[in-house]
Amino acid sequence: MxxxxxxxxxxxxxxxxxxxxxxxxxxxxxxxxxxxxxxxxxxxxxxxxxxxxxxxxxxxxxxxxxxxxxxxxxxxxxxxxxxxxxPCLRVKPKPELNRQGYFQLGVEVYGGALLNPWFDRDLSIAGRVIVDNGEGKLCQGLIDLQRPVAVIPSLAIHLDRDANNERKVNPQTDIPPVLFKDAKKDIKDFREVLSEALSHTSTSLAGKKIVDYELYFYDCQQPAITGWRDEFISSxxxxxxxxxxxxxxxxxxxxxxxxxxxxxxxxxxxxxxxxxxxxxxxxxxxxxxxxxxxxxxxxxxxxxxxxxxxxxxxxxxxxxxxxxxxxxxxxxxxxxxxxxxxxxxxxxxxxxxxxxxxxxxxxxxxxxxxxxxxxxxxxxxxxxxxxxxxxxxxxxxxxxxxxxxxxxxxxxxxxxxxxxxxxxxxxxxxxxxxxxx
Structure with a gap:
């Protein structure tokens, strides 16, 4: 080959x-x-x-x-x-954050991740979801939203003049991704948001009660052959x-x-x-x-x-x-x-x-x-x-x-x-x- x-x-x-x-x-x-x-x-x-x-x-x-x-x-x-x-960012079991009218998710850092490159990326969510099939039986399936649903915006250089000299990332406070505006703070359970997203897919999980999940953020940018002479792989x-x-x-x-x-x-x-x-x-x-x-x-x-x-x-x-x-x-x-x-x-x-x-x-x-x-x-x-x-x-x-x-x-x-x-x-x-x- x-x-x-x-x-x-x-x-x-x-x-x-x-x-x-x-x-x-x-x-x-x-x-x-x-x-x-x-x-x-x-x-x-x-x-x-x-x-x-x-x-x-x-x-x-x-x-x-x-x-x-x-x-x-x-x-x-x-x-x-x-x-x-x-290494990646994993969604917490009770991740809901509503700050300044923005709906965000709390995450754990999985493994020894370089955190700075996660800022300003188009992020999606994928992982395993466990549902109740409606008859009391637990079933599991995989999901991949496959589209940008979140971003971790950087703080502007004007508000952090030392960012290029010594930028430290606090994994608890600095990296919760922003998903959408929720000015009225109506969303109390991330499972509601996830169920809505699944309802627009053809997955067999659609319409089922979500009992639990193991979900991860990932970069939507696809792997590519890169370099002037196509000498590298970036992914x-x-x-x-x-x-x-x-x-x-x-x-x-x-x-x-x-x-x-x-x-x-x-x-x-x-x-x-x-x-x-x-x-x-x-x-x-x-x-x-x-x-x-x-x-x-x-x-x-x-x-x-x-x-x-x-x-x-x-x-x-x-x-x-x-x-x-x-x-x-x-x-x-x-x-x-x-x-x-x-x-x-x-x-x-x-x-x-x-x-x-x-x-x-x-x-x-x-x-x-x-x-x-x-x-x-x-x-x-x-x-x-x-x-x-x-x-x-x-x-x-x-x-x-x-x-x-x-x-x-x-x-x-x-x-x-x-x-x-x-x-x-x-x-x-x-x-x-x-x-x-």
Whole structure:
């Protein structure tokens, strides 16, 4: 697949996935189209060699896997991990604010968001809504208003002369979005506003009593190929829907000889501690269900490898001093091995060597990122999964600018190169163990 076609599909996927719920729904549709079978966790399963399956949890995490033809005790499992969530603004349970005659919504900041870029954007709302179907039964569905319904206006420079020198954002008082004028203060419950909006849509939620919701604001601006020479991708949620989609496309190309798995967890941006997060039981319970004999599972895990795919910090030309001089990844120069001596990333010499060899085999350029020693380092699901399962793990990602902004930037060649590397990894029939000499 050409990089141009790959990027078209990538940007379409990200644009249609404003929340983790939508991201998983869209992954499910692609898996269904490819012949994968959904396995409800509450049901009994009958699996077969060569079978292609997936499970979901909370509607926001998904694990897809192929039961390979090669005995898994010989091959191990080729795993790729990513996450479906991104920093954003989440609507509070009782969000109604009416100030100076304007109706606003109180929001919580989800994850480590850069807040300044959220000002003066055309914002919409998407997420999950739980309704009473009229017979006392609770049902859930997804909504996406798909149009600008709110703005967080900046304070004019005339009223804040120091804004360009030291603009601090108070997340409680400065960022409630403005939705409309409500001079008479008639609106007491946001559910009324939401119900009215749903009544003008074709969704099956229309006309139902809204019991609860999980809703998020997002930027209406669509993903785009940008740059004078079309060298870049600009989009919300590149961290980390880019890796979710890239891992999926690689999985679909890998065939059924190897046992392969794609894990896309929610809640990475807030620590991964949840029923469907990487620091929860979802992956381990699946593996124990597939391979219930402890000794057998230990042998399989020992021959397996997890590639944690999460975006890396590209060296910013205006702030190059924030990088180690020998480890500044460049956009469109290939995916990035992420290394940290304090185990914020799970890469070690062995897993690094394996991935280097795979990239060389696939003719994919590879870079290395190490944080400046005097700066703190972020982390990923890689160390969490390695600690939970004891599986050898490495961290890799696409170099990115403006990580955790409302709009991030990556190279237009890098996601395709990561896809090629992950396809090689999924299909590789050699051993993933490095022998002693």
């Amino acid at each position: 050409s990089s141009e076609l790959f990027n078209q599909q990538l940007l379409k996927y990200i644009g249609n996935s404003p929340t983790p719920f939508h991201a998983v729904r869209n992954l499910r549709e692609l898996l269904d189209d490819a012949g994968f079978q959904s396995l409800p966790e509450e049901d009994a399963w009958e699996l077969k060699k060569g079978g292609r399956y997936y499970i979901t949890r909370n509607g926001s995490s998904i694990i897809a896997f192929v039961m390979g033809q090669i005995p898994v005790e010989e091959s191990g499992i080729r795993m790729v991990g990513a996450h479906t969530d991104s 919300a949620r590149l961290d980390n829907l880019l890796s979710c989609f890239t891992g999926l496309k690689a999985l679909l190309e890998s065939g059924d000889r190897q046992t392969t798995m794609l894990i896309c967890n929610d809640h990475e941006e807030v620590g991964s501690v949840s029923a469907c997060g990487a620091n929860g039981p979802m992956l381990q319970s699946l593996l124990e269900r597939l391979y219930p004999q402890p000794e057998r599972l230990t042998r399989i895990i020992r021959r397996s490898l997890m590639v944690s795919a999460d975006n890396a910090h590209g060296v910013h030309p205006n702030y190059a001093d924030r990088h180690d001089g020998n480890h500044g990844p460049i956009l469109n120069a290939g995916p990035v091995l992420k290394i940290n001596a304090n185990q914020r990333y799970a890469t070690n010499g062995v897993t690094s060597a394996i991935f280097r060899q795979l990239c060389e085999k696939a003719d994919v350029p590879l870079q290395v990122f190490v944080n400046r020693t005097d700066l703190g380092c972020g982390s990923t699901i890689g160390p969490i999964t390695a600690a939970m399962l004891g599986v050898q793990t490495l961290d890799v990602g696409v170099p990115t600018f403006a990580m955790h902004s409302i709009r991030e930037m990556a190279g237009s060649e890098d996601a395709h190169n990561l896809y090629r590397a992950l396809t090689e990894f999924y299909s590789y029939e050699g051993s993933l163990l490095v022998e002693d000499i």
